[in-house]
Amino acid sequence: MRRQNQTPNSNIDIINVIETKLKDKVQIQLGQLGKAAIVTSNGLHRDVLKAMVEADEKTAIIAITGLDLGANLGVLYHIRTSNAFLTIRAEVPKDNPKIQTVIDIIPGAVFHELEVSDLLGVVFEGNRLPGHFVLSEYWPEGVYPLRKDVKASEIKLNPPPPEEEKQPEYGKIVKIIIGPQHPALLEPEKFAVTVDGETVTKVEPRIGYVHRGIEKAAESRTYLQDVYLIERICGICNTIHACNFVEGVEKILKTEVPPRAKYLRVIALELNRLHSHLLTLGHAGLEIGYETLFQYFWRDREPIMDLIELTSGNRVYASLMTVGGVRRDLKDTDLPKIKTTLEDLRKKLPFYRQIYRDEPSIKARMQKVGVLKREDALKLCVVGPVARGSGVDIDVRKDEPYEAYGEIPFKEIVYTEGDTWARMNVRMNEVEESINIIEYAIDHLPTGPFRVKAPRVVPAGEAVNRVEAPRGELFCYIKSNGTAFPERVKVRTPTYANIPAFLKTAIGENIADVPPNFVSLDPCFSCTDR
Amino acid sequence: MTKTKKSRISPMWKRTVSHIFTKPATTKYPFVKPQLPDDFRGQPVFDIKLCVSCGLCSRDCPAKAIEMVEVEGKRRPQFKLDQCIFCYQCAESCPRNAIKSSVFYELATTDKSSLVIKPQTSVKKGA
Amino acid sequence: MANTITWARVKSPWVLHFNSGACNGCDIEIVALLTPKYDVERFGVKLEPSPRHADVLLVTGCVTQQCAERLKRVYDQMPQPKFVVAIGACACSGGVFAGNYNVVGGVDKVIPVTAYIPGCPPRPEAILDGVVKLLNALSPPKPKKQPKQVKTPELPKEEAKPEVAKPEAVTQQEVKPIVEEAKPNAKQ
């Protein structure tokens, strides 16, 4: 096997580094928003970030949260280093919301900044886009939906301009619009791919077709309702979205979940990961024209869907998570069925592994396609199987165990090739790990309650939470104001962090390599746009 | 080289052929109904006798699919199945267990208005 | 001759899937329909890549502002006769996202819809059932109208039992029966 474990994380104390370098200028609040929150005044956030990047090569921006704080707009940079997770706080006045960009320090921040500027009106000097990034092109000027004074019902879109006569283009360079209605993308998203002959010379993304304003909607719903709303960010990794949010709320509430609930959550999460990985592995087959493989994978995915249905009552939306535990207990009578189904799946895995490892046409289409080198992966802050396929060993389940993951043994799969083939093989091997995790969890399922009563009203406070979704690290930030309604909910999804990697690797490739390269990120745009 | 390659060549050759002789994995759906778990979250079934008109179901519904309507002087929930996300938070919130799940899921219709389940129709028809 | 044409149309519905801002839940269930377990090719259903080839447009999602215009355009590109099926709570009415700032909510606000399939997401069987219902609506001379329901005292309660019936017979028992099932409970 090509698994290769990197050297263990370096033991850099990042807080020490910042203290020595920028002692008097910043205020360090330990234990808040991750390991520490570093409060900076305008301009200094760049220095802090620079110090971090110099000290630790694994420094990555997880997300940038914009906050409406009344007179000011808060900008939170959520940073992951090799052994810590912290937040840099900055504030800008609302009437002049300008802040320096950080994309020259960490290129992976580009999308995060654009989103904050589109939805909250913060101007990042040095990183601006003509027009809108997430919102509709007919969006009215000067209206930023995430600001508190904007009401959803009052927004009036500009009328669309009259359709202009489009001249057919002749010549060598053709622009292929992939999406918003395109079979390679199950979802509507637009990538204007400029093609010279068959070679891609430019990719212009236009996301936002699935932007449903979930973050804003979450503010007008109770925490109880938000669980279902947040769950519906994505239909594939739904359980993990709900789990992420629920854990965040539990952090503010300081609720401890009973051990049985933790294990039940792990089972639900891993079933979700299983079905998501099998889906992607099969979908990749469809993208490279290997329909037989697609059909086989989806056939073997169906028993997993049946298990999700058995344990939760719906094939797709488990709706199992709730603040304080899970909504349904696992019946003892169901356990043998789960075990036999997983055992059946395990028996089929060697066949698929052999196909993905050795099949000549798969290798011809996937190897050396979309190569993302380790340095680039670090710079672009990619997460999940994309990062692990490029030799970056990050997995929240290992780095910062949540639920019962700390007690369950499993392997972290890392490939170093960095191409499409490596990413798919990471998933292929993770399928087996997931089966192991579920079986372990079932065998060691503690008895006791599966749920504790949680209050509807959440005390004021804020929390960040990270979990490992099938597509990578999922992050959420929750701010509560002491009512039953959250003040701000921010979710950063893994695909959002991984798209820059696609934009980088697609250029110079054959147009036919775009779909396999793209699908190897396991793109999920309903996650991306929210 | 060719020898080792032969043995490592795609197992697809054998697998595909074997499927000609085995039964397809296809269910015979419209002709044979699938077996669903008992607690499948299908269409909600509302029991008006148990209802105490508290309105908790309507308040907690994330999709605002439950509207409280006047039936014989009392406020009863009316389910809009076209908005319902089948999360069963209403059943969980209900203090009297008046809302139960059913395994009925074939809700497709060409008439949208038939997706609104009024509490009074069932009373009238039953009476 | 007309019979032959109707027969051909009913037996060969090519579908186009349009995601107007869905969460992927319904979309993967549509794709699952193509796969061995459900295999809609049995009924001649083919997922076509281009709107020019399609007869039935399967729309999922709550129709975001950006997608509304595209949805209209895709619908216009389809050749007559064409039908639209709204799949999932979002496509039927906006579902959990109704009222959000970027959401139009409901496919029928943009294009005419022939059939609605509620659910979040609907089971693949339910989608298949919806398409079959749509096609049955095609068969009589008056299109788009469901034939009048014959009230069946029988309830499809015991679905666990494998009952062999023609698809027409199954679809005759519409949404109504379960409401009637609710009644006896209410009366007790």
Next chain:
Amino acid sequence: MIDFDLILRILIFPGFTFILLLTLFCDWVERKLEARLQNRVGPMVAGPGGILQPLADFIKLLTKEDIEPRDAKKTVFKFAPLIAFTIMVFAICFLPIDGASVLSTTGFNGDLIVILTFSTIASFLLFLSGWASCNPYGTIGSARVLTQFLGYDIPLFMLALTPAFIAGSLSIFVIASSQTIPYILLAPWAFVLFIIAMQAELEKGPFDVPDAESELVGGLETEYTGAKLAFLHLTRDVQIVFGAALVVELFLGGPYGPVFFGLPAFWYSLWFVLKLLAVVIVAEYITTLFARLRIDQVLSANWRIILPAAILSLMLTVAMVTWVYPLV
């Protein structure tokens, strides 16, 4: 003087109607087989076992609304699919089906070259039809058709000459009827190569790059609707039948086989259809086995492997014909 027999032969059997039905039947066989290989059922409700499925698709497409894109080159857009279909059917008419060809003749020397030319023209017309739709996907799709069939035509011609060398004639009738031992046994290397080249020429998997759905939507068919689409589909299917028929004529002994009783024409047609189905099944089986190759891989496979192999095969055949076969 009207030759009713000839008209019957051209219109009904083994002419137009027979070829049309055979094409639809082969389409059904392909779809059903593909489904079974993928552990599915495949078409089922249209007719017994779904056998009428291709017919239903065809009739439905004929009755759909016909849309012409604004930017399309109208004349070419309209007529190219129809002419391509006609030419393909015409090419099949030269092949002996029930002992003689449709035109009730035994052909002429050199008709092998003629029908190969016909198939090239049909491919070119398909390219034109995609190009005329003025849609970026259609344009790229048809450009791929052009590059691919231009590349693979050369080895295909060379490999088609192998049986001609063995039989010593360029007439299909002579080639087919002189196979007391089918040439698949005499020159198996040429047969394997011919099947691969044919697969590429017919744009079937793993060489189906021109209609790669994931990157090119519908390829050259993207803008087509209604009857034109029906004929495009039909042309593709007739091409497959033609390819399979060519394999039957050149390597499997044509329609000739043992005649047990009654009319030889009946038995010859039966043998023809059975052999044809065998080839179609093998081709479809290969399709399901592999992922689609990339266009540059398809082309380099041609220039680096298939073409040199075809030349070698031709040389080997000449050597065999000269020195080995006379001994047998």
